[in-house]
Amino acid sequence: MTWGAGVGAVSVIVLGGTAGQISGAVAELGVPLAGLAGGLVAGILLYVLAWKRGLEGYRMVLVGIGLSAIGSNVVYWLLTVGDVDDATRATTWIVGNLAGVGWESIGPVALALALLVPVTVAAAHTLGGLQFGDDTARGLGIRVDAARATLLLLATALAAVATAVAGPITFVALATPQIALRLVRSPQPPLVGSLVLGALLTVSADLAVRLVAGDLPVGVLTAILGAPYLIFLFLRTRKEVRR
Secondary structure, eight states, X not given: OHHHHHHHHHHHHHHXXXXXXXXXXXXXXXXXXXXXXXHHHHHHHHHHHHOSSSOOHHHHHHHHHHHHXXXXXXXXXXXXXXXXXXXXXXXXXXHOOSTTOOGGGHXXXXXXXXXXXXXXXXXXXXXXXXXXXXXXXXXXXXXXXXXHHHHHHHHHHHHHHHHHHXXXXXXXXXXXXXXXXXXXXOSSOOHHHHHHHHHHHHHHHHHHHHHHTTTOOHHHHHHHHHHHHHHHHHHHHHHHHHO
16 A cells, blocks of 8 residues: 555655645645555555455455556656656655654654554454454354455555655565564464564664664665565475475
């Protein structure tokens, strides 16, 4: 869903000219609100296109890859038609950067987390049943389609909130659950543990970037470290399956 947030925010930056044509509260909130709206629209679009007598994981992945490719190309097109200064500002944002986040973002993010995190934790009790397949989950009394739709909506909202403020900081959401899974040795990634660990890793990466590389966006470091780690996990899992 980060691509939807990216399209919304870049549209405001490049086409809206927030740096000069828009000022005040609109200039401060325009990009985050556009990113949040874009992320929510992306989640709804994914749900609608992936629905076919229910939701299935592989179909959601394939549709998500296609939508992500479309969204990325829309972002690239917006960067080519916009002003050079606006395009530069947008490029820094879509890499993922905490350097430009001010205290004015703390209140909205805290409010969103206070509302969404407890609901997500409460709704996540169905994840244990869903991992065994639809038939088993239904036998356990889980309304499979409703549970998946609820979890998708909550995940979309949380991802959109984070992306709207700091941009798409890549690989944190992919790598953190796997690290938390191995730390606590649980059968599935711990939700609360992943949330806390993801925040710690993001802040630590941002601190390291500021101390070592100055103005380098934190998303560059998370991509450099996260991608090799995921490749390592993939190769290790593949070797274990062959055994």
